[in-house]
Amino acid sequence: MSTLVTNRRSRPHADTATADNWGARGACVGRLQEFAAGEVKAKAICATCPVTAECLSAALLEEGRASRYYRDGVRGGLNEAERAALVPREQRPAPAVGELVGDVALAETMLRAGQHPIRVIAAATGMSGSSVGRLRRSLGLPLVADTDARTPLERLTARTEPGEEGHLLWIGGPSVCLAGGKEISGLRLAFRLGYGRDAEGLVKAHCGMPRCVAWRHLADRPMRRTTIKKPRRPAPAPGPAEYLYGIEPGHWEGENTWVPARVVRFPITRKTPKRIYYVRRDDPQTPEIGNVDRQRIEADGDVYRVSSGWWEADSRLYLAAPDLDQYLRAA
Known part of the structure; x- marks a missing residue:
């Protein structure tokens, strides 16, 4: 029959x-x-x-x-x-x-x-x-075994027809009877055959096509709850360090030790359209930050900080490392 x-x-x-x-x-x-x-x-x-x-x-x-x-x-x-x-x-x-x-x-x-x-x-x-x-x-009657020899895949195939773009359209009744008279919906049968496991909770097609039971288009409750995390964008590689430069004049340390003049680098921390900020003294607790007029130093290549004493290394700041020998000859 x-x-x-x-x-x-x-x-x-x-x-x-x-x-x-x-x-x-x-x-x-x-x-x-x-x-x-x-x-x-x-x-x-x-x-x-x-x-x-x-x-x-x-x-x-x-x-x-x-x-x-x-x-x-x-x-x-x-x-x-x-x-x-x-x-x-x-x-x-x-x-x-x-x-x-x-x-x-x-x-x-x-x-x-x-x-x-x-x-x-x-x-x-x-x-x-x-x-x-x-x-x-x-x-109070016993259950009669289903003698239909068709496999679950054959039963699914008999109630579906292929659609465009990988869709598989359900054309049968609301459920399929498997061995032992157990009924299962077309969605759950397609999910089981495709993923190799029984679905947990409600099975839904996420492709938007009505009556589609293509297993790749189906998701059960745990799959819908899983948030697909977007890969984190790799942190940009640090650019080359930027500095402002100054000259620390030669000076005596104590009574017998002469410290010759040297070029000092001041790390730049931030730039704005008007100012350039740099570390004057790298104190681990509270580093001292200074700033200069950006337009002037970029136009002239150097700038004097009138608020600093002549003995401070950043009393005159340069965009590029200055020539120490030329500085000494001029002094």
């Missing part, structure tokens, strides 16, 4: 015998591979078919009151949802809370026979798998 009321693999009509042979005149005859390429292609074929009305009538008669999730494929130019919408609403009343919807009597008969797994009973009665399972438990 087929899982779905309409088995897409039985289309097009060339694969089945019909009572009045109207199916032999269908535009899909002999075009099975082309028809099965997807809904858009199938509908394009139906649009040229001379027996679309007969095909649709046969489909509606066969499917009866089954919901869209228990129909499959394009028939009579309409997909599952479009055919289900043609069924008068009064034939499909909204169920009350806890009410079993579908042919409950037939489901009970099939359960007591002990020959059919839940997925088969659900397809035959228009009930959901969970409703059949609830009915089975209320009757």
